[in-house]
Amino acid sequence: MRSFLNPLFALMLAAALAACSSTPTEDDSSATDDMSQQTDTSPVTPVEPSTPAKPDTSSIPLTADNFYNHPSNYDGTTDSRVIYFAFDSNTVPAAAFETLRAHATYLKNNANAKVRLEGHADERGTREYNVALSERRSKAVEKFLRVQGVSSSQIQIVSYGEEKPAAFGHSEMDWAKNRRVEINYTAGRP
Amino acid sequence: MKSEFWANKTGRIGLAVILMLSALTARAELLIRVTEGRVDAVPIAIVPFEGAQNAPEDVSQIVQADLHRSGQFKPLPAEDMLSRPRNESEVIYRDFRVLGVEYIITGSMKAQESGGYEVSYALFDVNRQVKLMSETYRPPVSQLRDVAHAISDRIYEQLTGIPGAFSTKILYVTHNRKAASPYQLQYADADGHRVITILRSKEPIMSPTWSPDGRKVAYVSFEDDGLPAIYTHDLATTSREKVSSFQGINGAPDWSPDGQKLALTLSRDGNPEIYMLDIATKQLTRLTQHYGIDTEPRWLPDGEHLVFTSSRSGGPQIYKLNINDKSVRRVSFQGAYNARPDVTPDGRYLVYVHRRNGNFNVGVQDLQRGTFNIVTRTDMDESPSVAPNGSMVIYGTQDRGTGVLEAVSIDGRVKVELPSKEGEVREPAWSPFL
Numbered sequence: 073m074r075s076f077l078n079p080l081f082a083l084m085l086a087a088a089l090a091a092c093s094s095t096p097t098e099d100d101s102s103a104t105d106d107m108s109q110q111t112d113t114s115p116v117t118p119v120e121p122s123t124p125a126k127p128d129t130s131s132i133p134l135t136a137d138n139f140y141n142h143p144s145n146y147d148g149t150t151d152s153r154v155i156y157f158a159f160d161s162n163t164v165p166a167a168a169f170e171t172l173r174a175h176a177t178y179l180k181n182n183a184n185a186k187v188r189l190e191g192h193a194d195e196r197g198t199r200e201y202n203v204a205l206s207e208r209r210s211k212a213v214e215k216f217l218r219v220q221g222v223s224s225s226q227i228q229i230v231s232y233g234e235e236k237p238a239a240f241g242h243s244e245m246d247w248a249k250n251r252r253v254e255i256n257y258t259a260g261r262p
Numbered sequence: 263m264k265s266e267f268w269a270n271k272t273g274r275i276g277l278a279v280i281l282m283l284s285a286l287t288a289r290a291e292l293l294i295r296v297t298e299g300r301v302d303a304v305p306i307a308i309v310p311f312e313g314a315q316n317a318p319e320d321v322s323q324i325v326q327a328d329l330h331r332s333g334q335f336k337p338l339p340a341e342d343m344l345s346r347p348r349n350e351s352e353v354i355y356r357d358f359r360v361l362g363v364e365y366i367i368t369g370s371m372k373a374q375e376s377g378g379y380e381v382s383y384a385l386f387d388v389n390r391q392v393k394l395m396s397e398t399y400r401p402p403v404s405q406l407r408d409v410a411h412a413i414s415d416r417i418y419e420q421l422t423g424i425p426g427a428f429s430t431k432i433l434y435v436t437h438n439r440k441a442a443s444p445y446q447l448q449y450a451d452a453d454g455h456r457v458i459t460i461l462r463s464k465e466p467i468m469s470p471t472w473s474p475d476g477r478k479v480a481y482v483s484f485e486d487d488g489l490p491a492i493y494t495h496d497l498a499t500t501s502r503e504k505v506s507s508f509q510g511i512n513g514a515p516d517w518s519p520d521g522q523k524l525a526l527t528l529s530r531d532g533n534p535e536i537y538m539l540d541i542a543t544k545q546l547t548r549l550t551q552h553y554g555i556d557t558e559p560r561w562l563p564d565g566e567h568l569v570f571t572s573s574r575s576g577g578p579q580i581y582k583l584n585i586n587d588k589s590v591r592r593v594s595f596q597g598a599y600n601a602r603p604d605v606t607p608d609g610r611y612l613v614y615v616h617r618r619n620g621n622f623n624v625g626v627q628d629l630q631r632g633t634f635n636i637v638t639r640t641d642m643d644e645s646p647s648v649a650p651n652g653s654m655v656i657y658g659t660q661d662r663g664t665g666v667l668e669a670v671s672i673d674g675r676v677k678v679e680l681p682s683k684e685g686e687v688r689e690p691a692w693s694p695f696l
Contacts, residue, residue, distance in 0.1 A: 188488075196622065198602035198615050198644055199689065200469060200514040200527060201571055201578055203490075204534040204555040207511060230489055231511055231529075235466035240439070242663055 136244035140251065141165040149174050150262040154238075155213055157251040162208040164216050172213065175255060176220030178262050185260030188228045189213050192254070194247035195234045203233035213253045228258070296330055298677040303336040304421070307363045310340050311383070312348045312370040318403050321371055321381055324410035325417070327453060328428045332418065332653070333676025338363055350384055355391045364388050365421065378402040381409050385417055395420055407455060427651040428452055431693040433460075433470045433479055434667065438685030447481060449497075449693075452649075454680055460495060461485075470689060473517045476696045480505075480515040480524060492526060494541065506539060514558050518565055525549075525559035525568055536570055538585060549588055558602045559583075563609045569593065571601040580614055580627075594627065596634050602645060606652040611672060613646045613655050624657050626672055637674035647692045648672075656680075658688040 134142050140156035148170040155168045164172065179185050191206035210229040217227060239246035306329060311322035329335040340346070344357035347368050358366055369383035384396035397416065401409045408429065415426030433449040443462035447470055450457040461467060465484035472479055473494075480494045491507035492515045506512045510529035517524060524539045536550045536559045550556040554573040561568055568583045572590075578601040580594035594600035599617035606613070609629070616625035621641040627634045638657065646657040649669075654676070656669040661679075665686030669678040680687075 190488075195642070197599070197617075198558065198571070198578075200557045201555065201601050203468075203511055203513055204527070204529070204557050207529060207534070229510065230484075232466060232484070233468075235468060235484075242660070 136248040139245065139248035141167045143167050146171040150178050153255045155209075155253045155255070156248065157209055157253070159247070159251065161251075162205075162212045164212050169216075172216050173220060176217050176222050179217065179222045179226050180220070182260045182262075183223070183226070185262070186226050186228065186258045187217075188230060188256045188258050190236075190254040190256060191229070191231045192236060192238070192250055192252050193233050194250045195237065195242070196247070197234075199233055199235070201233075203231050203235075206233050207231035209251075209253050213255070295679040296333060296677075297679050298675070299330075299333045299336065300675050303334055304365065305338060305361070305363045306335045306365045306367070307338040307343060307358055307361075308367045309343065309346050309348075309369075311368075311381075313373070314369075314371045317371045317373070317379060317406070319406035319410065321383075321406060321410040321413065322367070322369060324407060324453070325367065325383075325414050328411060328414035328426075329418065331453065331678055332426075333671060333678065334418075334422065350386070350393055350396075353386055355386075355388050358388050365394075367417065374400065376402075379406060381406070381413075383413055385420060407451065411451070411453075424653060425651050425695070427649040427653060427692075427695070430650060430696060431476070432656060432667070433472060433691040433693065434687055435467050435470060435689045436685050436687050437665070441685070447479075449479075452692075460497070460500075468689065469514050470691050471516055472691055472693050474519055474521045474694055476694045479691075480517060482513050482515065492524070494524075505541060505544075511557075516560050516568075518561050519563055520565055525561060525570075527557040527559065536568065536583065549583060549585060550590070551588075560603050560605055562605055563607060569603045569605065569612060571603070580612060593629070596625075600625070604646050604648050604655075606648050606672070607650055608652060611648075611652075613648055613672075615644050615646065624655060624670065626655075626674075635674060637670050637672070638668070640668070643668075645689045647690050649692045650695045654678075654692075656690040656692050658690060 132142065134144060140158045145156055146152045146168050152171040155164065179187065189210040191210035193202040193206040207229065210231060214227050214229060218224060237250045238252065239249040308322050308326040314320040314322050326337045330337050338361060342361065345354050347353040348370060349368055353366060366386040366388060367383055372380040374380055378401055380398060380400050382398040385394045387394050399409045411428040414428040418426035430452045431449045432452055436446045436448060438444055443464055445463045445465065445467045446459055447461040447467050448457055448459050463483060463485045465488055468482040470479055470481040477498065478494055478496050480492060482490050482492055484490050490512045491504050492512050493502050493504050495502040505524065506526060508528050508530040511527055511534055513527040515524045515526045522541060524541060526537055526539060527534050528537050533553060534555050534557050535548055536556050538547045538549055552572065552574045556570060556572045558571040559568045566585060568585060569580055570583060571578045572581045575592065577598045579592055580600050580603050582591050582593050593612065597616055597618055601615050603612050603614040612627040612629060614625060615622055616636060618636065622643050623636045624638040624643050624646045625634055625636045640659040642660040644658050646655045648655050652672060654669045654671055656667055658665055659668050665688040667680040667687050667690050670676065
């Protein structure tokens, strides 16, 4: 982006920035993967869904905005190993409930099985702050599993922030793919 | 104002061996480009040193590149010089005054029988027509670059009153995801030359920082089973020690000014809090108590206070902590996102990441006058680190989707790019004076 600015425009921009830089900057809360304003009371105790029959989801378009909650990302079994999150959120998406319950059931039935919940954030914001934010996502998934009765000794949490992206681009869709918790079995893999 | 030059001497004809060596090393080096200089940069003429053409390193070129890179000097191209004095007796001030040049540097490089070089230089004031200083060094070939940077430091201090920071190093993380060990921790001279790799890893390396004596670094590495741990690492002996590997986050180390403690972030007690680790005794002291995120601590020069990022008021803001009574006071008030502070050596300015209109930029807050200035204008700027003389801030940003380093003067008037040729470069940490 910067490389397309011509030098004159760049100088004008610099002057404009300098002129306004000591005035209060506008307070936008729109552009970071930041759920720190949320309290830690995310709805992790789901109500049983009333419609057990799987709806046909092929007609729902997949966008960066609904990616985290799109049925195509979760198959309801332990084969699904990635839980996605909305922008600025550490709320476990409803579309992932069935998948997480499958993991919980498996873990309860296999006491030797262990999972590592690896939390990730998108690239926006500072690196260590993103590590802290990604820990909140892992903890939300941990809480879900614990509420289902999984023993804490079967769960380990590690927080990578933006250091291990799944998608390497810089678009909204790349960011949606990177806001995630990966469920990795370190023992007793299903 | 856009001018470009290569920090390494690609155009020079020298011994085949030297050309081969530079071809081998140039790949990994950071190439420096001054994208904005000051309009009032001081015109200076660095006359090519006598004998430098045949030397393995051209000291006059290195000095010229250093002074140019500061943004405060505008070197006169050698081809524009009306005369090329080799010493004081050959200086014709008029030849430089008509070109608007204010200072002249002359010098020579003479090969010694011992295998080293004798490097002499002199600095002249064109308007007053006097010699301001002159010195002679006798380094081995391996230290020619060090001598060049030392000369730059001396000249910079003579002309600006501020010690030069050309003899310092930059520590940084590289990421090349196609490599067998994608994550590397490296350091290089402040001009990007002489890269040394400290650590290669398949797992992330984060948050590198220098000890106050410049002999050690600390960093976060996930090398051990993908879990984070903080290491201290002696650069000369390459011996290292794992100093923190608690459950949860082990992050954001920062060395205390006396070198005896690390401030760090741990989530062992449930959520991220700031702790202080005594490196010798391993005694751990918890400094913050809050259910929000507390992280990214940085010591103030007094050794009694830290600044850090906290979400205790909602989004991230900068707070100041007294390590004795653990009292906490908010310091940043503009905008909804302020994080990852660094501090100038005099403690006067805070430098941190500020979000505005969805862009992340580096802002400078003057703690004395209370003013705040945004000094960068790309859109993913992060990890600002202040030079030990307080003149420049180096930071990570993105250029066409790739992580690169840039530096900006604390007043925002000078901008320098250090693009890497391969992979991502990020999290720069400027060394103390070495």
